[in-house]
Amino acid sequence: MNKKFFLFLEEIFIISVFQYTFYNFLNFKIIPSFFLIYLLFLSFEGKTELSIFLSFLLGILNDFFSKGILGTTSIRYLLIIYLSSFFVVKSIKEKGIFTFIFSFLYFVLSNVGKKGELIWNSKSLLKYAILFSLYNFLIAIIIEIFMREIKRKWEERYF
Amino acid sequence: MLWYFRKELIFLILIFFSILIETHTLNRRKNSPPTIKNPYFLNYDEIIEENKRLREILNLKEKKIIPNFKVAEVIGIYPYIFPGEIIINKGEEDGIKKDMIIFTKDLFLVGRVEEVERKYSKVISIFNDKSRISGLITSTREVGIVEGGYPPLLLMKYVSYESKVKIGDEVLTSGISGYYFSGIKIGKVYKIVKEKNSLFLKIWIKPYITSSSFEEVIICE
Numbered sequence: 001m002n003k004k005f006f007l008f009l010e011e012i013f014i015i016s017v018f019q020y021t022f023y024n025f026l027n028f029k030i031i032p033s034f035f036l037i038y039l040l041f042l043s044f045e046g047k048t049e050l051s052i053f054l055s056f057l058l059g060i061l062n063d064f065f066s067k068g069i070l071g072t073t074s075i076r077y078l079l080i081i082y083l084s085s086f087f088v089v090k091s092i093k094e095k096g097i098f099t100f101i102f103s104f105l106y107f108v109l110s111n112v113g114k115k116g117e118l119i120w121n122s123k124s125l126l127k128y129a130i131l132f133s134l135y136n137f138l139i140a141i142i143i144e145i146f147m148r149e150i151k152r153k154w155e156e157r158y159f
Numbered sequence: 160m161l162w163y164f165r166k167e168l169i170f171l172i173l174i175f176f177s178i179l180i181e182t183h184t185l186n187r188r189k190n191s192p193p194t195i196k197n198p199y200f201l202n203y204d205e206i207i208e209e210n211k212r213l214r215e216i217l218n219l220k221e222k223k224i225i226p227n228f229k230v231a232e233v234i235g236i237y238p239y240i241f242p243g244e245i246i247i248n249k250g251e252e253d254g255i256k257k258d259m260i261i262f263t264k265d266l267f268l269v270g271r272v273e274e275v276e277r278k279y280s281k282v283i284s285i286f287n288d289k290s291r292i293s294g295l296i297t298s299t300r301e302v303g304i305v306e307g308g309y310p311p312l313l314l315m316k317y318v319s320y321e322s323k324v325k326i327g328d329e330v331l332t333s334g335i336s337g338y339y340f341s342g343i344k345i346g347k348v349y350k351i352v353k354e355k356n357s358l359f360l361k362i363w364i365k366p367y368i369t370s371s372s373f374e375e376v377i378i379c380e
Contacts, residue, residue: 052170071182074173074180119238120310121309128310
């Protein structure tokens with residue numbers, strides 16, 4: 001239990017470092033959301049309650065890093081992760097596609113004003129939403145391949 | 160029964176807490192100077208930079224460039240790139256009214272106040288899809304409508320096909336529309352598109368605010 005908990009903390013620490021670096025040190029216009037990818041992966045694996053609970057915490061952390069208003073991203077993460085919890089996704093291809101779809105939804109959601117209107121023109125929104133989703137899709141695929149490779153090596157060593 | 164709906168229950172409780180935190184943060188940020196609890200975390204460079212920016216704003220008042228204005232801190236931007244909505248920490252209590260104009264310290268147009276709450280206000284920036292400004296091309300003195308919603312650029316419409324406008328020409332507010340007075344800097348002409356079967360040019364403008372910081376903004380009527 002303890003080992004699992006520390007591994008989990010380690011994962012959160014690593015993605016936080018990545019997210020913080022992208023927000024503060026790299027001059028990118030569109031920043032991939034490592035938090036969202038992590039939450040989606042948890043949700044796809046069936047860890048629904050944990051992913052919903054973490055959506056709240058990581059949303060707060062994301063607002064802290066991006067100097068936004070605390071709570072705003074939590075609401076968006078919670079909505080996306082709740083939706084994604086209805087899907088069980090196993091293969092790399094599916095994970096990539098679903099990450100793309102939910103990242104797209106997240107970006108559109110973050111472009112909706114308080115009265116439900118879109119902040120940008122739909123053409124620009126589409127362009128940037130696709131770019132953001134593509135970043136997340138690529139990162140999700142890389143992470144998944146990397147994780148499978150580690151798992152394979154670990155199984156070879158111990159079994 | 161409750162166990163069956165545990166996912167929905169956790170979701171609703173956390174949504175409720177998120178909304179509470181969001182509202183609390185918006186209210187708390189009003190007029191709250193940064194408190195230094197641990198001097199080891201004090202970032203002097205940041206304070207020097209802030210001081211410099213505030214001094215430049217003070218100069219505007221002393222030189223009577225703008226006689227009456229208020230300064231507010233930006234506490235939220237949506238989305239985080241090319242923001243269409245900005246939240247500032249001044250509201251009804253500070254005399255902020257709907258349709259007041261917002262500038263950066265360099266006097267570049269940011270947008271106008273859309274909604275005023277007791278302690279904070281929502282600004283729609285020139286990037287917002289709803290933003291429509293009457294713009295004037297300084298070189299040709301032609302007037303057109305500058306539309307938002309196409310980040311990182313703005314689109315100027317209804318300028319005649321025969322116009323002599325060039326890339327790099329400056330665009331200011333014309334003062335014709337009800338919201339903005341004349342002469343506020345919007346941006347520079349970035350690209351001119353001549354479409355067949357159209358009476359007007361499509362002029363893309365690169366707004367100045369992309370190159371200016373707006374951590375603090377100037378509000379005036």
